[in-house]
Amino acid sequence: MTERREVWITGVGLVTCLGDGLDAAWRHLERGDPPPYDDKSFAPYIVHPLAPIEFDKQIPKKSDQRQMELWQRVGVYAAGLALGDAGIAGKPDLLDRTDMIVAAEGGERDVAADTAILSGVRTAAKPGAFLNERLMSDLRPTLFLAQLPNLLAGNISIVHGVVGSSRTFLGEEAAGVDAVRVARARIAAGQSELTLVGGALHATRWDALLVFEESGALLQGSFAPVWDRGPQGGIALGTMGAFLMLESREHAQARGARARGRILSVCSDRNRRQAGDIEATLRRQWEAIAPQIDRAHAAVISGAAGLEPATSAERVALNDIGLPVRAPGTYIGHGLEAQFMSNLGIACAVLEHGKLSAPTGAGDVGTSPSDLSQVVVTSVGNWRGEGLALVERVG
Amino acid sequence: MAGATRDKLGRPIVAVTGIGVVTSLGVGKSDNWAKLTGGVSGIRCISRFPTDGLKTTIAGAVDEVYRDAMSPAELSERIALIAGEEAIAEAGIGAKGRFPGPLFLAPPPLEIEWADRIRMAEMAAANAGTGYPELMRVAREFAAIHGTFKFGIVGEHLAEHFGTEGSPISLNTACASGASAIQLGIEAIRRGDCEAALAIGADASLTPESLVRFSLLSALSTQNDPPERASKPFSKNRDGFVLAEGAAALVLENLDHARARGAHVLGILEGYGEKSDSFHRTRSSPDGKPIIASMRNALADAGVAPEDVDYINAHGTSTPENDKMEHLGVSAVFGERIRGIPISSNKSMIGHTLTAAGAVEAAFTLLTLQHQRIPPTINHAVPDPAIPLDVVPNVARDATVRRAMSNSFGFGGQNVCLVMAREPT
Numbered sequence: 069m070t071e072r073r074e075v076w077i078t079g080v081g082l083v084t085c086l087g088d089g090l091d092a093a094w095r096h097l098e099r100g101d102p103p104p105y106d107d108k109s110f111a112p113y114i115v116h117p118l119a120p121i122e123f124d125k126q127i128p129k130k131s132d133q134r135q136m137e138l139w140q141r142v143g144v145y146a147a148g149l150a151l152g153d154a155g156i157a158g159k160p161d162l163l164d165r166t167d168m169i170v171a172a173e174g175g176e177r178d179v180a181a182d183t184a185i186l187s188g189v190r191t192a193a194k195p196g197a198f199l200n201e202r203l204m205s206d207l208r209p210t211l212f213l214a215q216l217p218n219l220l221a222g223n224i225s226i227v228h229g230v231v232g233s234s235r236t237f238l239g240e241e242a243a244g245v246d247a248v249r250v251a252r253a254r255i256a257a258g259q260s261e262l263t264l265v266g267g268a269l270h271a272t273r274w275d276a277l278l279v280f281e282e283s284g285a286l287l288q289g290s291f292a293p294v295w296d297r298g299p300q301g302g303i304a305l306g307t308m309g310a311f312l313m314l315e316s317r318e319h320a321q322a323r324g325a326r327a328r329g330r331i332l333s334v335c336s337d338r339n340r341r342q343a344g345d346i347e348a349t350l351r352r353q354w355e356a357i358a359p360q361i362d363r364a365h366a367a368v369i370s371g372a373a374g375l376e377p378a379t380s381a382e383r384v385a386l387n388d389i390g391l392p393v394r395a396p397g398t399y400i401g402h403g404l405e406a407q408f409m410s411n412l413g414i415a416c417a418v419l420e421h422g423k424l425s426a427p428t429g430a431g432d433v434g435t436s437p438s439d440l441s442q443v444v445v446t447s448v449g450n451w452r453g454e455g456l457a458l459v460e461r462v463g
Numbered sequence: 464m465a466g467a468t469r470d471k472l473g474r475p476i477v478a479v480t481g482i483g484v485v486t487s488l489g490v491g492k493s494d495n496w497a498k499l500t501g502g503v504s505g506i507r508c509i510s511r512f513p514t515d516g517l518k519t520t521i522a523g524a525v526d527e528v529y530r531d532a533m534s535p536a537e538l539s540e541r542i543a544l545i546a547g548e549e550a551i552a553e554a555g556i557g558a559k560g561r562f563p564g565p566l567f568l569a570p571p572p573l574e575i576e577w578a579d580r581i582r583m584a585e586m587a588a589a590n591a592g593t594g595y596p597e598l599m600r601v602a603r604e605f606a607a608i609h610g611t612f613k614f615g616i617v618g619e620h621l622a623e624h625f626g627t628e629g630s631p632i633s634l635n636t637a638c639a640s641g642a643s644a645i646q647l648g649i650e651a652i653r654r655g656d657c658e659a660a661l662a663i664g665a666d667a668s669l670t671p672e673s674l675v676r677f678s679l680l681s682a683l684s685t686q687n688d689p690p691e692r693a694s695k696p697f698s699k700n701r702d703g704f705v706l707a708e709g710a711a712a713l714v715l716e717n718l719d720h721a722r723a724r725g726a727h728v729l730g731i732l733e734g735y736g737e738k739s740d741s742f743h744r745t746r747s748s749p750d751g752k753p754i755i756a757s758m759r760n761a762l763a764d765a766g767v768a769p770e771d772v773d774y775i776n777a778h779g780t781s782t783p784e785n786d787k788m789e790h791l792g793v794s795a796v797f798g799e800r801i802r803g804i805p806i807s808s809n810k811s812m813i814g815h816t817l818t819a820a821g822a823v824e825a826a827f828t829l830l831t832l833q834h835q836r837i838p839p840t841i842n843h844a845v846p847d848p849a850i851p852l853d854v855v856p857n858v859a860r861d862a863t864v865r866r867a868m869s870n871s872f873g874f875g876g877q878n879v880c881l882v883m884a885r886e887p888t
Contacts, residue, residue, distance in 0.1 A: 113599075135744060168739070173614045175574040183594040185577075186584045190593075196513030196671070199577060203675040204516060212676040213744050213874070217572045217635045222744055222875025231739040231753065234877060235643055238570070238633040239615025246632050250647070257654040274595030279575065279613075281599050282606035336630040338622060451613060455630075 075255045076320050076327040076462065079154025079313030081146040081266070082413040084400040085116040085306055089149060092119070094417040096399065097425035103399040105291050105304060110277060112288040116306030116401030117272045121145060127227050137176040137214035138307070140223050143268030143406075146309030147224045150264060154313035155325055160229060162323075167232040167260045168224060169251045171243040171267040171405035174217035177275040181206040220268060230264055237405075241371070241453030242336060243267075244408035248457060249334040251314050261319040266311030267406035276305060285375055285450050293398040293429025294374035295383065303373040303450060306401020310409035327462035328416040329443075333357045336447075336455040346381035346448055347388075353456040354389055357444070360458060363391070366442035367424050369415045370395040372431065373402040375450055382448045383431050391444065392434025394424050408447045412457060415443035419461040468719050470733070471766035474653045478886070480556065480726040481714030482826045483549030485542040486813045487523035487707055491549060496830050499838045500859040504691035504812050506705050512671055519683040521690040522669050523707025523814030535668040536573050540617045542710035543568065543665035547625055554714035554726060556659060557626070564659035564715075566627035567647040569640030569818045570617045571668035579609065617665070627661055635818060637873030638778075639737075640664060641711065642821025642881055646735045648715040658720040664822025665710035674706060680745060682782060694815075695842035696779035696808035697786050697854045704780040707814025711822040713829075728886040730829040733866070734765025740876030747788045753878050754792035754870075761868065761880035762796075769797045772804065772882070774837055774862070776828040776869040777854075779808025780815050785872065790850045792870075805862060807855040811841045821871035825881055828869045832885050836861050 085104045086093040107114045123141050126148030127133050133141060151157040156166065185202045192198035213219050218236040225231055237243040237250075244267055251263040270276065280286050280303065287302035294301075320327060335353040339345035368386060372379045372395040386393050396414050403410055418424060424436035447455035470476050484491065487505025488498040498505070505523045514520035528542055557563045580598065583605045587597040606612075613619070615633055622631035636643040641664025648660035677683050684693040684703035694705040721728055738760060740753035747754060762769060778789055794801050809827050816823050831837055836859055843856035866884040871877075 174572055175614075177574075179595055182580065186580060186593040186598075189581055190584060194513065194515065195581075197515035200513065200516040200671050200675070203672055204518075204678070207672075207675055207679060209676075209679040212680065215572070215574075215676075216637060216874060218637050218873070218875045218877060219744065221739075222877075225739045225741040225876045226744065229741050231741050231876070233737040234636065234739040234875070235647075236635045238572070238635055239618060240613065242615060242630050243633065246630050249630075250632070253654060253656065254650065259650055259654070274599070275575075278595060278598055278602055281602040282611040284603050338619070338630045340623070452615060452619060453630075 072258060073256050074317035075252045075331045076315050076317055077312050077329045077331060077416055078315045078320050078325040078327060079150040080328055080413040080416050081149030081153060081311040082410060083121055083142055083146050084308040085119055086400060087119045088121050090413055090417050093414065100426040107291060113277055114287045114291055114304040115272050116304060118142060118307040132227055135210055135213065136223055139176055139268050139270035140214060140220050142270065142307060142309035143220045144223050144227050146268065147264060147266060147311040148228055150311035150313050151228055156313065163229040163231060165232050165262060166230045167263040168221055168230050168234045169237060169247045169263060169265045170221040171237045171247040172217050172220050173238060173405060174215050176214055176270060178211050179274050240404050241407060241447050241449030244405040245336040245447050245453060245455030248408060249336050252331050252334050255314055255316050261316050263314045264311060265314055266409050268309040269307060269403045269406050271305030271307045271401060287374060294372045294379060294395050295429035295431030297374040299376055301374045301376050301379065303375050303402040306403050308400055308403040308406050308410055310406045310413050312409055312412055329419050329459040330462050332360050332458040332460055334457045338452055339454065346378060346454060347385045349454040350385035357456065357458045362442055365437050365440055366444065367392040367437060367440055368444045368446060369411045369418065371407055371411055371447040373397050373450060378448045382446065392424060392436060394427065394432050398428050408455060411445045412459065415445050415459045418443050476718035477649045477652050477732045478716050478718040478721045478728045479713050479730045479732060479829055480716045480721050480728060481550035481554030482729060482829060483546035483712040484823060484826050485525055485528060485546050486709040486823060487525060488813060490527055490545060492830065499809065499812055499827060500836055502839050502841045502857060504841060506690045506693055506814055508690055511669060517674060518678050518685045519674060520687045521693055521705060523705055524669050525667055525708045534576055535571060535670060536617055538667035539570055539665045540620055542667055543621055543663050544624060546710040546712040547621065547661060547663055550712035550714045556714060561626040562661055564627065564657040564661060565629045565651060566618065566622050566631040567644040567660060567662045568618045568621060568631060568633045569644040569664040569822060570633055571666045571818050572635055573614060575612050576670060577672060625661060636877040637875050638817055639821050639871035639873040639877040639879040640818035641823060642825060642871040642879040644822060645713060645825055645881060646879060649732050649735060652715060652717050659714065659716045661712065662715055662822060663712040664819035666817040666819040667708040669706060669708055677706060684781065692842050694781045694811050696781040696811050696840055697847060697850050697852060698843055699845045699847040701781045701783060701786060703782050705814035707816045709813060709816035709819045709823045711819060711826040713826060730832050731884045731886060732881065733884050734761050734882040736760025736764055736880045738878050740878060745874050746784060751788055751791040751795060753876065754788060754872060755795045757878035758792060758796045758880045761882045765882035767866065771866050772868050773864045774831060774867040775804060775806040776824050776867060777806050777808045778870040778872045779810050781810060786850060789870065790852060805837050805853050805855045807838055807840045809838060821879060825869050828867045828883055832864055832867055832883060835864055
């Protein structure tokens with residue numbers, strides 16, 4: 069491996085159900101206020117709707133906002149926060165060289181149009197012709213652009229002027245971990261100086277829920293922390309946007325940028341999800357980073373989502389690791405591609421404050437080390453996507 | 464690695480040791496190459512679903528592989544698998560089910576399809592007001608029969624089949640996706656992360672809705688009759704692209720690694736360039752600067768000058784906008800010399816294979832280098848006086864091609880260019 073350079077996080081942008089910005093999320097977690105969730109609108113399913121956001125603050129043109137669906141507005145907003153936090157927003161010379169890796173799935177649909185077509189198609193004399201006709205008349209041209217996975221990145225280019233390069237990774241939690249892994253590897257090897265990496269999810273929509281109800285993955289009934297959802301547990305999707313500015317140490321120091329943390333390592337891998345696979349993968353990844361761990365000052369921010377057997381398997385692995393654990397998923401819900409970046413963002417807040425927030429649920433174990441300086445961020449996806457990152461305070 | 468072969472910028476050299484292709488022209492690269500250089504079109508009337516009420520009724524479908532009721536995910540996976548097997552067999556690398564490197568895949572953006580939504584609605588047996596809550600009620604029962612939908616499923620199945628290493632990466636950069644997959648492979652080998660990588664672009668998303676979506680953006684040709692004449696890149700009467708399916712797989716390998724195991728080197732991926740465009744969601748910046756920058760970045764990354772390029776494999780979609788902008792771009796990068804550089808569009812014959820296009824056309828560019836023969840731009844009956852390029856009109860041409868560039872441009876301001884060459888002696 070060509071690992072020449074340190075990779076810093078110089079900016080974080082996070083919007084969740086906890087509010088606008090990383091600080092809002094941290095304050096909520098620190099206070100231990102109840103998690104905001106909605107168990108009515110999509111009953112019996114539980115979701116975490118986005119907190120009120122003034123999109124105008126990051127997306128000034130209404131014409132731009134109209135060209136996007138919510139997942140894109142949330143992502144573009146969070147990207148703007150990260151660029152601002154890093155001191156890059158509005159600086160064309162830097163934006164011109166800023167690369168981008170977004171993890172997303174797009175696919176946001178017009179539920180009303182779908183419903184109208186479904187209602188008519190089965191009784192139509194010629195179902196194929198009916199479908200064609202209604203699609204031609206009911207689909208909005210702009211909706212297609214809101215469905216394309218790479219149009220979150222495209223809108224970030226348009227709204228914020230990030231034009232170095234742009235790539236979009238697909239495929240749920242694994243896409244989020246791999247986006248960070250590849251972004252970090254490129255910077256470490258000198259293939260990039262500055263990379264904006266992130267993702268976004270619009271959770272409060274039936275078409276998103278349908279995908280996960282197929283595998284029975286959704287939390288139903290009454291809310292519980294991710295660790296306490298039992299064998300019938302599931303994920304409560306959460307609307308969120310999370311972006312990180314990754315930068316080479318040299319580049320950051322030359323422009324006097326602040327380091328929110330340095331990413332020492334990111335691992336991802338796939339397994340077949342046979343019994344014991346999740347634990348084995350996490351153990352292998354942990355062993356790879358363990359020599360760098362300062363146990364007295366380290367903790368875990370877990371990506372646990374409350375889905376079985378993934379969450380119990382992660383719990384077993386975390387017991388072996390033995391560090392204090394917090395799982396923000398209880399509060400912000402599960403953001404699929406965006407979850408890993410959200411948790412890396414929260415890890416930066418943990419490093420900044422030097423402590424963990426209060427525990428919630430049986431798997432949030434251990435007390436916060438004093439002067440916490442290292443955070444291990446985990447990912448165990450809903451069907452794939454085991455990953456691990458190690459982030460450390462700089463200085 | 465002491466004594467390792469490096470490029471001009473001191474990096475490992477990335478060779479291609481295996482190629483596989485599936486398009487509407489056929490299965491396998493020899494069939495494809497024969498038809499491509501024979502000026503044959505793969506564009507036909509759509510037979511997969513009724514086209515009543517659609518403005519465009521033609522496509523470049525992979526009918527040879529399609530079987531009844533295959534979903535875009537299943538068909539994309541199938542053609543990716545066929546292309547991947549051909550490439551790996553040619554490279555003779557690894558063992559069966561054990562490819563010694565990562566997978567970079569450009570699949571179409573997948574979602575639950577109408578066929579499934581309608582099946583679910585039938586299962587729910589609700590007559591009026593069939594909506595998502597009703598679909599939710601039967602989703603698990605439906606999945607038990609038809610399987611669950613996952614966004615990363617094609618990559619997962621391919622990783623399992625080929626036994627690639629690590630987490631498979633699926634990516635999308637719209638119509639540049641196939642080129643981006645190759646680019647990620649080049650980067651991984653240059654970093655020393657791996658000695659080999661499997662890059663695949665595969666798109667089989669011909670459905671009523673995909674056709675309608677592009678139709679509503681006025682992106683498709685509506686000159687349905689005869690189908691094989693519809694795609695006419697760089698012609699004055701061009702009126703849009705023809706939606707098509709296809710797949711290509713490339714085995715990328717560190718040149719030293721390839722030579723050490725005695726592999727036949729098919730070509731070298733010398734460099735890539737990318738540059739995003741912030742002008743508009745579907746249109747290029749009118750000054751062409753991002754397109755120009757992506758080509759210049761590719762030349763710089765390859766460590767070569769515009770004079771070193773003998774052939775350009777155009778993005779050449781046959782839309783009024785793309786072909787005009789591509790002409791503007793190549794004219795700026797290559798100057799007066801562009802009048803003497805052959806530039807042809809495979810899409811005149813195979814249509815626009817969307818997320819696969821960058822990979823399919825990189826494969827054809829490598830075959831051009833290998834065979835020293837340039838595939839034509841067919842249907843070039845009415846030249847556009849505003850585009851005075853040598854588009855290799857209608858008939859293939861033998862030529863000395865030492866180095867070639869392949870362009871890929873996509874919605875969302877995506878621009879990727881690849882520079883390829885013959886094996887250094």
